[in-house]
Structure formats: C-alpha cells, structure tokens
Amino acid sequence: MVSVEKFNWKLIRVWMPVNVIFVGMLLSGMYSLKYINVAMVTILKNATNIITAIGEVYMFRKRQNNKVWAAMFMMIISAISGGITDLTFDAVGYSWQLANCFLTASYSLTLRRVMDKAKQSTKSGSLNEVSMVLLNNLLSLPFGIILIILLGEWRYVISTDVTKDAMFWVVATASGFLGLAISFTSMWFLHQTGPTTYSLVGSLNKVPISLAGLVLFNVPLSLPNLFSILFGLFAGVVFARAKMS
Numbered sequence: 001m002v003s004v005e006k007f008n009w010k011l012i013r014v015w016m017p018v019n020v021i022f023v024g025m026l027l028s029g030m031y032s033l034k035y036i037n038v039a040m041v042t043i044l045k046n047a048t049n050i051i052t053a054i055g056e057v058y059m060f061r062k063r064q065n066n067k068v069w070a071a072m073f074m075m076i077i078s079a080i081s082g083g084i085t086d087l088t089f090d091a092v093g094y095s096w097q098l099a100n101c102f103l104t105a106s107y108s109l110t111l112r113r114v115m116d117k118a119k120q121s122t123k124s125g126s127l128n129e130v131s132m133v134l135l136n137n138l139l140s141l142p143f144g145i146i147l148i149i150l151l152g153e154w155r156y157v158i159s160t161d162v163t164k165d166a167m168f169w170v171v172a173t174a175s176g177f178l179g180l181a182i183s184f185t186s187m188w189f190l191h192q193t194g195p196t197t198y199s200l201v202g203s204l205n206k207v208p209i210s211l212a213g214l215v216l217f218n219v220p221l222s223l224p225n226l227f228s229i230l231f232g233l234f235a236g237v238v239f240a241r242a243k244m245s
Contacts (some may be wrong), residue, residue, distance in 0.1 A: 035093025038213025078232030
C-alpha cells in the first residue's frame with residue numbers, strides 16, 4: 001500500500017550517525033524520567049531549543065532575532081530556578097536530562113542535514129517519510145539489543161511479573177503505535193520546515209504535559225518551584241511567538 005525505498009549500504013552509512021544519536025536520545029530520555037518528575041523534565045527540555053537555535057546558526061547560517069534570544073534567556077532562568085527549587089532534585093537525573101537536550105538538538109539538526117544527503121544515495125533520487133521512519137527504526141534495533149545485553153536489562157525482563165499482565169502488553173502496544181506516529185510526524189515536519197521551527201512547536205506542548213504530569217503523579221511542589229515551572233512554560237510560548245514574528 002505504501003511505496004518504500006530499497007535500502008543499500010551507501011544509504012545506511014549516510015543515515016547511521018542520525019540513528020546513533022536517535023538511540024542515545026531515547027536512552028537518555030528514559031533515564032532522566034527515572035529520576036526526575038515529568039514537569040521538571042519538560043521545563044529542562046527548553047535547553048534543547050537554545051542548543052538547536054545555536055546549532056542552526058553554525059550549521060545552516062540561520063540568524064535568530066533579538067526576541068528569540070530574549071526568550072531563550074528566560075528559558076535559562078527558568079531551568080536554573082527550577083533546579084534550585086526542585087524538592088526532588090537528583091544530580092544523576094539532571095545529568096541525563098542535560099545529555100538528552102544535547103542529543104535531541106543534535107538529532108533534529110543532523111536529521112535535517114542528512115535528509116537531503118540521503119536522497120542522493122537512493123536509486124530514485126527521493127526518500128519519503130515512510131522510508132525514513134522504517135530506516136531509522138530498523139537500524140535502531142541492533143543498538144537497542146546490544147544495550148539491553150550490556151546493561152543487563154534482559155535479566156529483569158525475563159524475571160519480572162509485569163510481562164505476564166495483559167494490560168502491560170496493551171499499554172506497550174499503544175506506546176509502540178504512538179512512537180510510530182511521533183517518528184512519522186517528526187520526519188514529515190522536519191522535511192517541510194527546519195530544526196528550530198520543529199523545536200519551537202514542541203515548546204507549546206510543554207504546557208499540557210507539565211500540568212498533566214503534576215496532577216497525575218502527585219508531584220511534591222513548593223511555591224517557588226511551581227512559579228519556575230509556570231515561568232518556563234511562559235518562556236516557551238514567548239519563544240514560539242518570537243520565532244513566528
């Protein structure tokens with residue numbers, strides 16, 4: 001039903017750097033959520049916008065206006081104040097999240113550059129979003145298997161009782177479909193726009209994610225920490241408006 005580009009070693013070699021960053025992004029994101037609550041992870045992700053915008057200046061010679069830099073400064077203030085006032089502060093979690101910000105920014109920047117280069121490595125001279133998603137996810141499987149073995153997580157998967165629960169498989173399958181949807185829409189969006197636009201639109205989803213995370217997981221909050229989270233959300237909206245202007 002869907003036309004898919006035939007893969008070759010030249011195309012795989014071109015795409016491999018993107019895939020390595022993609023796997024690192026997923027891994028660091030999982031580990032950061034293990035130690036930090038959803039709201040703080042979401043606010044700290046604002047640093048991704050800053051890194052992406054700076055990366056675009058150097059990689060694509062794309063200049064940002066003063067409003068964008070002002071919004072980024074607000075994001076930095078929010079991230080610092082959020083860390084200082086976080087009642088559940090965890091240095092390991094914050095380190096993983098910082099790594100995730102760099103990897104996420106690197107992923108969008110590298111992916112945007114590789115998209116055009118990858119087309120030259122195909123017989124048809126084009127590469128649609130379905131082919132890119134399939135290529136990205138297929139190449140991630142060997143890395144995932146190696147990491148599962150190296151980190152010893154396969155022992156937990158074999159011995160845990162949660163895998164015997166039917167609801168676990170329902171949720172895991174739903175997660176897989178959502179992951180596919182995220183991959184496809186991300187590829188399409190980046191193909192149509194650019195890395196910074198991709199990041200700024202992502203800034204807007206921080207509002208519902210942060211609020212839902214606070215409510216659903218009963219996160220312990222102080223008034224200063226709540227203010228820093230709200231300020232970070234406001235900074236994300238200001239950033240989006242600045243980019244659109």
